[in-house]
Amino acid sequence: MAEIDPTDRDALVALLDGEIEPDTGEAIIARLGGDAALRDQFARLERSGQGIRPAFDFLLDTAPIERLDAILDRAIADQAPPRAPVQEPVRRKPWPLFRIALAPVLTAVIAGIAGIWIGYAVLGAPSSGPPETWREAVAEYWRLTTPDTLAIEPTADHAARQLQLAAERLGLPLAMQNVALPDASFRGATIFDFAGRPLAQIAYLNRDGEPIAFCLITDPNKRETPPTAIVVDGFNVVHWASGGFARMLIGRVPEETLKRYAALLIDNAG
Template sequence: MADRTFTDEELVAFLDGEEDHAPAAAIREALKEDAVLRQRLDALQIDKQAISDGFAALLAQDRPAPVLPETPASRGYGLGSLALVASLALAIGLSSGAYLTRAPQPGWLAYVAAYQALYSTETLSHIQQDETAQQVELDRVAVAIGKMLTPAELDMLPGAEYKRAQVLSFNGKPLIQLTFLTEGGDPLALCIIRSNKGRSPQPELSQMEGMSAAVWGRDGYEYLLIGGQDDAQISRYAEVLSTADV
């Protein structure tokens, strides 16, 4: 059976043991002879310990609970109680950064940055794919995003090794993630989504979730390169990618 008949979603469900959502028997049979399929499964295997460590780091950044104002118990349910309710609402509002208003929903850049914050060196270091397996992944990505890519086009960042491609989604819109690992162990991601916002083709540098990042747009797509804390490195890589046919 051809490798590409299995979607990423089916393979992830298979890895998670959710056999009601995956053609498990067909996948097991194909694995006996299909080396490319085995490489795809290896690439989709998530380092659960790395994700657990990432969540622990994020939880450690949580803000402390607000200190509630003290009021005499003898006030009952009169004006003192109303003041307590108002003070509590103010304390909660200020501690969360929003006072009685609904916080705006973050866009795709914020979601990708939060996802990338969970990556560690170990998330990508075990992934080893030959050029054939890489091209199979990139062909699948091309169908989702409408952009043809080759391993050679992604092997252009000095000191960074291309690792894998996967298809994500934001608000029902395909979003692709191309990952790299630097010689220093920094996991990087180049994410691409269709967009007509008219973002500048010149990379704009910023910090997202404590990581260096660059954003630019070209030919109906938006790009985000993110990872590590080396602004100069991200700037160099963004310059290379933004001027190449990626």
């Protein structure tokens, strides 16, 4: 995919966040019709699930009929072939012409809006803010994980290097013998970021083909919390905290299984 100018990317983010200046917003909307790379970037930002409602608010608040009509005038003027002057040009009614001479720039914008509205109708409106807790953030992306995501088991060397990187970022010793789980095969360790803190995810696939994750994050409050079972976004979760780190197990597996795994991890990895 072609890279776009960082200024354009910032403008798209501001548009989706509802924080863009009206003139800048109208300009970036007008360009969406003829710039494929810009449309691709806009679509990727839309699919991130954040800021769609503010973008609607911006379009509705700052693009009344007069402004849309002006954009349509310019688009038609740029694309229409030259024509002979006439003695008495007939003045077009501003907005009704949209129905019969819709310019590509507005077609793209309106199609995008329609797609968002369909997404609202089918999936519901996205959250207006970031996840409330790190456990909710994990559940939000873990629901995208399938057995195919974890189908390839890393080699022993690759697994050791992944765990070493996670240990370095967290500042916590991690080794395969400390994080191994019965009836579940290790499928990789990955480092994420949550609110400026490293978040390590150790993934497993149990013998029934169900993905499970053991996640760790630094805990600035240094709380001591015993294993606690909750449900987050449809997943069973067991979480606990000790030694300056918060931990959790998540998966669509029985609560008792996660509690058994948590007891093993507390003994072996803290």
